[in-house]
Amino acid sequence: QPPAPPEKWVCLTFDDGPHPVWTEKLLDGLKERGIHATFFLIGSNIPGNEELVKRMEEEGHLIGNHTYSHVKMDSMDILADQEELEKTNSLVKAITGKNTEYIRPPFGAWNKEMEHAMDVFSVLWDVDTLDWTTCNVQEIVKRGVQDTKDGDIILMHDIHEATVESCATIVPELVNRGYELVTIHTLAAANGVDLAAGETYYGFHNGATNE
Numbered sequence: 078q079p080p081a082p083p084e085k086w087v088c089l090t091f092d093d094g095p096h097p098v099w100t101e102k103l104l105d106g107l108k109e110r111g112i113h114a115t116f117f118l119i120g121s122n123i124p125g126n127e128e129l130v131k132r133m134e135e136e137g138h139l140i141g142n143h144t145y146s147h148v149k150m151d152s153m154d155i156l157a158d159q160e161e162l163e164k165t166n167s168l169v170k171a172i173t174g175k176n177t178e179y180i181r182p183p184f185g186a187w188n189k190e191m192e193h194a195m196d197v198f199s200v201l202w203d204v205d206t207l208d209w210t211t212c213n214v215q216e217i218v219k220r221g222v223q224d225t226k227d228g229d230i231i232l233m234h235d236i237h238e239a240t241v242e243s244c245a246t247i248v249p250e251l252v253n254r255g256y257e258l259v260t261i262h263t264l265a266a267a268n269g270v271d272l273a274a275g276e277t278y279y280g281f282h283n284g285a286t287n288e
Contacts, residue, residue: 085227085256088264089114091235092143092181095126103241104132110248113137115261117181120145120165127172134173139260141179142166151186158188159195179261192275200261202232203280208240217243222250228268228282
């Protein structure tokens with residue numbers, strides 16, 4: 078039997094990295110606070126940043142797939158989508174030895190025809206900090222904290238300085254409010270959700286998902 082979960086769990090997720098400066102700074106902050114997050118990587122950003130990917134794996138973070146070149150998957154055919162995912166998967170696996178089972182389609186635009194084409198889980202979000210539109214620390218903190226509830230998946234991007242700066246406030250504030258910050262895999266397990274390949278997940282709440 079798994080251990081009884083704390084009252085509230087949430088997941089911080091970061092898209093578009095790795096970034097040679099801001100991802101490293103973010104990892105430093107997460108390590109200092111003992112926090113595990115989920116990173117959805119763009120394959121074309123991996124070359125030259127392999128040590129950051131290795132560090133994510135070694136420090137207990139979950140690594141997901143954000144395609145190779147940040148394409149809009151629902152506007153492409155299945156073969157092109159598969160190639161985008163497989164290129165990134167190959168790069169990650171060469172570093173970590175693990176496949177990227179968790180996919181976050183750029184723009185949230187998942188190709189429904191992919192649901193039975195690959196053995197992967199599509200993960201979206203239910204709290205959007207809009208960090209990439211504002212790059213304003215106060216706004217990011219406000220969105221990342223005030224509307225967050227148990228089981229939520231929070232969307233951020235580790236390629237912006239303001240995002241990394243905001244995490245220095247968001248993380249301790251969520252912890253102070255009684256949340257445990259965990260990976261997608263842990264969040265699903267804590268809510269008794271048995272992830273199914275081909276499904277899309279936005280959050281995990283009391284054993285249910287808001288698919």
